[in-house]
Amino acid sequence: MPDIQxxxxxxxxxxxxxxxxxxxxxxxxxxxxxxxxxxGNSRFRDIQRSVQGITTKVLSTELxxxxxxxxxxxxxxxxxxxxxxxxxxxxxxxxQTMILEMIAWGKxxxxxxxxx
Amino acid sequence: MPDIQxxxxxxxxxxxxxxxxxxxxxxxxxxxxxxxxxxGNSRFRDIQRSVQGITTKVLSTELxxxxxxxxxxxxxxxxxxxxxxxxxxxxxxxxQTMILEMIAWGKxxxxxxxxx
DNA sequence: ATATCTGGCATCCTTTAGGTAACTGGCATC
DNA sequence: GATGCCAGTTACCTAAAGGATGCCAGATAT
Numbered sequence: 001m002p003d004i005q006x007x008x009x010x011x012x013x014x015x016x017x018x019x020x021x022x023x024x025x026x027x028x029x030x031x032x033x034x035x036x037x038x039x040g041n042s043r044f045r046d047i048q049r050s051v052q053g054i055t056t057k058v059l060s061t062e063l064x065x066x067x068x069x070x071x072x073x074x075x076x077x078x079x080x081x082x083x084x085x086x087x088x089x090x091x092x093x094x095x096q097t098m099i100l101e102m103i104a105w106g107k108x109x110x111x112x113x114x115x116x
Numbered sequence: 117m118p119d120i121q122x123x124x125x126x127x128x129x130x131x132x133x134x135x136x137x138x139x140x141x142x143x144x145x146x147x148x149x150x151x152x153x154x155x156g157n158s159r160f161r162d163i164q165r166s167v168q169g170i171t172t173k174v175l176s177t178e179l180x181x182x183x184x185x186x187x188x189x190x191x192x193x194x195x196x197x198x199x200x201x202x203x204x205x206x207x208x209x210x211x212q213t214m215i216l217e218m219i220a221w222g223k224x225x226x227x228x229x230x231x232x
Numbered sequence: 233a234t235a236t237c238t239g240g241c242a243t244c245c246t247t248t249a250g251g252t253a254a255c256t257g258g259c260a261t262c
Numbered sequence: 263g264a265t266g267c268c269a270g271t272t273a274c275c276t277a278a279a280g281g282a283t284g285c286c287a288g289a290t291a292t
Contacts, residue, residue, distance in 0.1 A: 015148045017222035032131045098217040106133035
Protein backbone atom coordinates (compact mmCIF):
# COMPACT_ATOMS: atom_id res chain seq x y z
CA MET A 1 0.00 0.00 0.00
CA PRO A 2 1.70 3.22 -1.11
CA ASP A 3 1.91 6.10 1.28
CA ILE A 4 0.06 9.13 0.19
CA GLN A 5 2.57 11.93 0.59
CA UNK A 6 0.51 15.07 0.87
CA UNK A 7 3.39 17.50 0.27
CA UNK A 8 4.61 15.98 -2.97
CA UNK A 9 2.49 18.41 -4.92
CA UNK A 10 3.91 21.31 -2.96
CA UNK A 11 7.46 20.21 -3.67
CA UNK A 12 6.69 19.84 -7.36
CA UNK A 13 5.27 23.34 -7.30
CA UNK A 14 8.42 24.79 -5.76
CA UNK A 15 10.51 23.03 -8.32
CA UNK A 16 8.39 24.51 -11.06
CA UNK A 17 8.87 28.03 -9.69
CA UNK A 18 12.58 27.41 -9.59
CA UNK A 19 12.55 26.27 -13.17
CA UNK A 20 10.65 29.38 -14.22
CA UNK A 21 13.44 31.47 -12.74
CA UNK A 22 16.12 29.36 -14.34
CA UNK A 23 14.41 29.70 -17.69
CA UNK A 24 14.79 33.48 -17.59
CA UNK A 25 18.19 33.62 -16.04
CA UNK A 26 20.02 30.54 -17.22
CA UNK A 27 23.25 30.60 -19.14
CA UNK A 28 26.72 31.83 -18.58
CA UNK A 29 26.19 35.50 -19.27
CA UNK A 30 22.73 36.92 -18.51
CA UNK A 31 23.26 37.68 -14.84
CA UNK A 32 26.79 39.02 -15.26
CA UNK A 33 25.49 41.37 -17.95
CA UNK A 34 22.66 42.46 -15.71
CA UNK A 35 25.08 43.31 -12.94
CA UNK A 36 27.31 45.26 -15.28
CA UNK A 37 24.41 47.29 -16.64
CA UNK A 38 22.92 47.83 -13.24
CA UNK A 39 26.20 49.17 -11.94
CA GLY A 40 26.07 51.93 -14.49
CA ASN A 41 27.60 50.58 -17.66
CA SER A 42 25.15 51.77 -20.24
CA ARG A 43 27.20 51.65 -23.42
CA PHE A 44 27.67 48.50 -25.44
CA ARG A 45 31.46 48.59 -25.34
CA ASP A 46 31.52 49.46 -21.67
CA ILE A 47 29.38 46.45 -20.87
CA GLN A 48 31.63 44.30 -23.00
CA ARG A 49 34.66 45.54 -21.13
CA SER A 50 33.04 44.89 -17.77
CA VAL A 51 31.97 41.37 -18.59
CA GLN A 52 35.36 39.89 -19.29
CA GLY A 53 35.60 37.42 -22.11
CA ILE A 54 32.26 38.01 -23.79
CA THR A 55 32.18 38.56 -27.54
CA THR A 56 30.11 41.17 -29.34
CA LYS A 57 27.93 38.51 -30.86
CA VAL A 58 27.05 36.87 -27.57
CA LEU A 59 26.58 40.20 -25.81
CA SER A 60 24.28 41.39 -28.56
CA THR A 61 22.20 38.20 -28.42
CA GLU A 62 21.93 38.21 -24.65
CA LEU A 63 20.99 41.87 -24.49
CA UNK A 64 18.13 41.18 -26.87
CA UNK A 65 16.92 38.30 -24.72
CA UNK A 66 17.10 40.45 -21.61
CA UNK A 67 15.21 43.19 -23.40
CA UNK A 68 12.48 40.75 -24.40
CA UNK A 69 12.19 39.64 -20.78
CA UNK A 70 11.75 43.28 -19.77
CA UNK A 71 14.86 43.28 -17.64
CA UNK A 72 16.83 45.70 -19.75
CA UNK A 73 15.78 48.81 -21.65
CA UNK A 74 17.49 49.89 -24.83
CA UNK A 75 17.30 53.50 -25.93
CA UNK A 76 18.70 54.98 -29.10
CA UNK A 77 19.49 58.68 -29.24
CA UNK A 78 19.31 60.36 -32.59
CA UNK A 79 22.54 62.18 -32.16
CA UNK A 80 25.47 62.00 -34.48
CA UNK A 81 26.82 59.44 -34.15
CA UNK A 82 23.67 57.81 -32.80
CA UNK A 83 24.27 56.71 -29.24
CA UNK A 84 22.77 53.60 -27.67
CA UNK A 85 22.08 53.29 -24.00
CA UNK A 86 21.22 50.23 -21.97
CA UNK A 87 19.68 50.43 -18.54
CA UNK A 88 18.07 47.97 -16.19
CA UNK A 89 14.30 48.20 -15.93
CA UNK A 90 12.40 48.76 -12.68
CA UNK A 91 11.26 45.13 -12.92
CA UNK A 92 14.88 44.07 -12.89
CA UNK A 93 15.13 45.45 -9.37
CA UNK A 94 13.03 42.52 -8.19
CA UNK A 95 16.00 40.30 -8.98
CA GLN A 96 18.31 42.26 -6.71
CA THR A 97 18.15 40.21 -3.54
CA MET A 98 18.46 36.99 -5.50
CA ILE A 99 21.53 38.21 -7.35
CA LEU A 100 23.10 39.52 -4.16
CA GLU A 101 22.60 36.12 -2.59
CA MET A 102 24.29 34.50 -5.56
CA ILE A 103 27.23 36.88 -5.36
CA ALA A 104 27.54 36.28 -1.64
CA TRP A 105 27.46 32.52 -2.07
CA GLY A 106 30.05 32.64 -4.82
CA LYS A 107 32.36 34.67 -2.62
CA UNK A 108 31.89 32.29 0.29
CA UNK A 109 32.40 29.28 -1.94
CA UNK A 110 35.61 30.72 -3.30
CA UNK A 111 36.95 31.33 0.20
CA UNK A 112 35.87 27.83 1.17
CA UNK A 113 37.94 26.30 -1.61
CA UNK A 114 40.99 28.37 -0.68
CA UNK A 115 40.88 27.24 2.93
CA UNK A 116 41.23 23.61 1.93
CA MET B 117 41.53 61.62 -21.34
CA PRO B 118 39.80 58.56 -20.02
CA ASP B 119 38.09 58.73 -16.67
CA ILE B 120 39.55 56.49 -14.08
CA GLN B 121 36.59 54.59 -12.71
CA UNK B 122 37.74 53.35 -9.33
CA UNK B 123 34.89 50.86 -8.86
CA UNK B 124 35.39 48.98 -12.11
CA UNK B 125 37.56 46.45 -10.33
CA UNK B 126 34.91 45.97 -7.67
CA UNK B 127 32.24 45.37 -10.29
CA UNK B 128 34.43 42.87 -12.07
CA UNK B 129 34.96 41.13 -8.76
CA UNK B 130 31.25 40.81 -8.11
CA UNK B 131 30.73 39.45 -11.57
CA UNK B 132 33.41 36.87 -10.91
CA UNK B 133 31.71 35.75 -7.69
CA UNK B 134 28.47 35.45 -9.59
CA UNK B 135 30.16 33.33 -12.22
CA UNK B 136 31.63 31.07 -9.56
CA UNK B 137 28.11 30.42 -8.30
CA UNK B 138 26.77 29.87 -11.78
CA UNK B 139 29.53 27.41 -12.48
CA UNK B 140 28.38 25.17 -9.63
CA UNK B 141 24.68 25.61 -10.08
CA UNK B 142 24.09 26.22 -13.75
CA UNK B 143 21.90 24.09 -15.94
CA UNK B 144 18.32 23.03 -16.08
CA UNK B 145 18.38 20.37 -13.39
CA UNK B 146 20.92 20.83 -10.57
CA UNK B 147 18.84 23.08 -8.35
CA UNK B 148 15.58 21.20 -8.90
CA UNK B 149 17.37 17.98 -7.93
CA UNK B 150 18.81 19.64 -4.86
CA UNK B 151 15.36 20.75 -3.77
CA UNK B 152 13.91 17.30 -4.30
CA UNK B 153 16.65 15.64 -2.30
CA UNK B 154 16.53 18.25 0.40
CA UNK B 155 12.80 17.73 0.80
CA GLY B 156 13.40 14.13 1.71
CA ASN B 157 13.58 12.20 -1.53
CA SER B 158 16.56 9.99 -0.93
CA ARG B 159 16.02 7.19 -3.42
CA PHE B 160 17.05 7.48 -7.06
CA ARG B 161 13.60 6.68 -8.41
CA ASP B 162 11.90 8.95 -5.93
CA ILE B 163 14.07 11.84 -7.00
CA GLN B 164 13.34 11.05 -10.60
CA ARG B 165 9.62 11.10 -9.90
CA SER B 166 9.86 14.40 -8.06
CA VAL B 167 11.81 16.15 -10.77
CA GLN B 168 9.33 15.80 -13.57
CA GLY B 169 10.71 15.10 -17.00
CA ILE B 170 14.26 14.16 -16.08
CA THR B 171 15.72 10.97 -17.52
CA THR B 172 17.78 8.41 -15.63
CA LYS B 173 20.88 9.31 -17.55
CA VAL B 174 20.68 13.01 -16.84
CA LEU B 175 19.76 12.44 -13.22
CA SER B 176 22.68 10.09 -12.80
CA THR B 177 25.11 12.57 -14.37
CA GLU B 178 23.85 15.51 -12.36
CA LEU B 179 23.92 13.61 -9.09
CA UNK B 180 27.56 12.79 -9.71
CA UNK B 181 28.35 16.44 -10.37
CA UNK B 182 26.53 17.50 -7.21
CA UNK B 183 28.39 14.87 -5.24
CA UNK B 184 31.72 16.14 -6.58
CA UNK B 185 30.78 19.65 -5.51
CA UNK B 186 30.04 18.33 -2.01
CA UNK B 187 26.41 19.33 -2.15
CA UNK B 188 25.00 15.81 -2.14
CA UNK B 189 26.09 12.70 -0.26
CA UNK B 190 25.62 9.22 -1.70
CA UNK B 191 25.54 6.24 0.62
CA UNK B 192 25.28 2.61 -0.37
CA UNK B 193 23.91 0.13 2.15
CA UNK B 194 25.07 -3.43 1.82
CA UNK B 195 21.65 -4.87 2.32
CA UNK B 196 19.92 -7.21 -0.01
CA UNK B 197 19.07 -5.75 -2.40
CA UNK B 198 21.68 -3.04 -1.85
CA UNK B 199 19.98 0.30 -1.21
CA UNK B 200 21.34 3.65 -2.30
CA UNK B 201 20.53 6.83 -0.43
CA UNK B 202 21.09 10.43 -1.46
CA UNK B 203 21.05 13.28 1.01
CA UNK B 204 22.04 16.92 0.91
CA UNK B 205 25.25 17.78 2.72
CA UNK B 206 25.54 20.32 5.51
CA UNK B 207 27.38 22.58 3.07
CA UNK B 208 24.36 22.48 0.83
CA UNK B 209 22.42 24.33 3.52
CA UNK B 210 24.42 27.44 2.68
CA UNK B 211 22.52 27.55 -0.59
CA GLN B 212 19.16 27.71 1.13
CA THR B 213 18.47 31.42 1.15
CA MET B 214 19.62 31.73 -2.43
CA ILE B 215 17.34 28.96 -3.59
CA LEU B 216 14.41 30.33 -1.63
CA GLU B 217 14.95 33.68 -3.33
CA MET B 218 14.93 31.98 -6.69
CA ILE B 219 11.73 30.11 -5.91
CA ALA B 220 10.12 33.31 -4.69
CA TRP B 221 11.13 35.21 -7.79
CA GLY B 222 9.87 32.45 -10.08
CA LYS B 223 6.52 32.49 -8.32
CA UNK B 224 6.27 36.25 -8.55
CA UNK B 225 7.32 36.22 -12.19
CA UNK B 226 4.71 33.61 -13.02
CA UNK B 227 1.98 35.67 -11.35
CA UNK B 228 3.27 38.73 -13.17
CA UNK B 229 2.85 37.06 -16.54
CA UNK B 230 -0.66 35.88 -15.69
CA UNK B 231 -1.79 39.38 -14.81
CA UNK B 232 -0.96 40.63 -18.25
C1' DA C 233 45.64 60.81 -43.51
C1' DT C 234 45.41 57.30 -40.67
C1' DA C 235 44.33 55.13 -36.57
C1' DT C 236 40.81 54.29 -33.36
C1' DC C 237 36.46 54.75 -31.42
C1' DT C 238 31.25 53.61 -31.78
C1' DG C 239 27.24 49.69 -32.06
C1' DG C 240 26.80 46.17 -33.76
C1' DC C 241 26.00 42.08 -38.01
C1' DA C 242 27.36 37.83 -40.81
C1' DT C 243 29.74 33.40 -41.14
C1' DC C 244 31.58 29.69 -39.70
C1' DC C 245 32.86 26.45 -36.27
C1' DT C 246 33.23 23.78 -31.76
C1' DT C 247 31.51 22.38 -27.48
C1' DT C 248 28.26 21.07 -24.26
C1' DA C 249 23.76 20.17 -22.53
C1' DG C 250 20.33 17.45 -22.82
C1' DG C 251 17.36 13.71 -24.81
C1' DT C 252 16.17 8.64 -26.75
C1' DA C 253 16.26 4.06 -26.37
C1' DA C 254 17.83 -0.19 -25.06
C1' DC C 255 19.90 -3.04 -21.66
C1' DT C 256 21.77 -5.16 -17.14
C1' DG C 257 21.50 -8.26 -12.94
C1' DG C 258 19.68 -9.27 -8.70
C1' DC C 259 15.65 -9.57 -6.05
C1' DA C 260 10.48 -9.83 -5.21
C1' DT C 261 6.00 -10.60 -6.57
C1' DC C 262 2.01 -12.68 -9.19
C1' DG D 263 8.33 -18.49 -15.29
C1' DA D 264 6.95 -14.05 -16.66
C1' DT D 265 6.63 -9.49 -14.99
C1' DG D 266 8.13 -5.61 -12.55
C1' DC D 267 11.13 -2.83 -9.35
C1' DC D 268 15.64 -0.91 -8.32
C1' DA D 269 19.89 1.80 -9.58
C1' DG D 270 21.85 2.73 -12.82
C1' DT D 271 25.10 2.23 -17.75
C1' DT D 272 26.01 2.46 -22.66
C1' DA D 273 25.84 4.23 -27.26
C1' DC D 274 23.98 7.41 -30.21
C1' DC D 275 21.98 11.82 -31.61
C1' DT D 276 20.16 16.78 -31.84
C1' DA D 277 19.79 21.42 -30.60
C1' DA D 278 21.44 25.15 -28.48
C1' DA D 279 25.04 27.79 -26.50
C1' DG D 280 29.04 29.84 -27.05
C1' DG D 281 33.46 31.31 -29.56
C1' DA D 282 36.57 33.18 -33.55
C1' DT D 283 37.08 36.21 -37.05
C1' DG D 284 36.19 39.80 -40.16
C1' DC D 285 33.57 43.60 -41.52
C1' DC D 286 30.78 48.06 -41.85
C1' DA D 287 30.16 53.37 -41.65
C1' DG D 288 30.30 57.66 -39.26
C1' DA D 289 33.05 60.32 -35.99
C1' DT D 290 36.76 61.76 -33.37
C1' DA D 291 41.49 62.02 -32.08
C1' DT D 292 46.66 62.29 -33.47
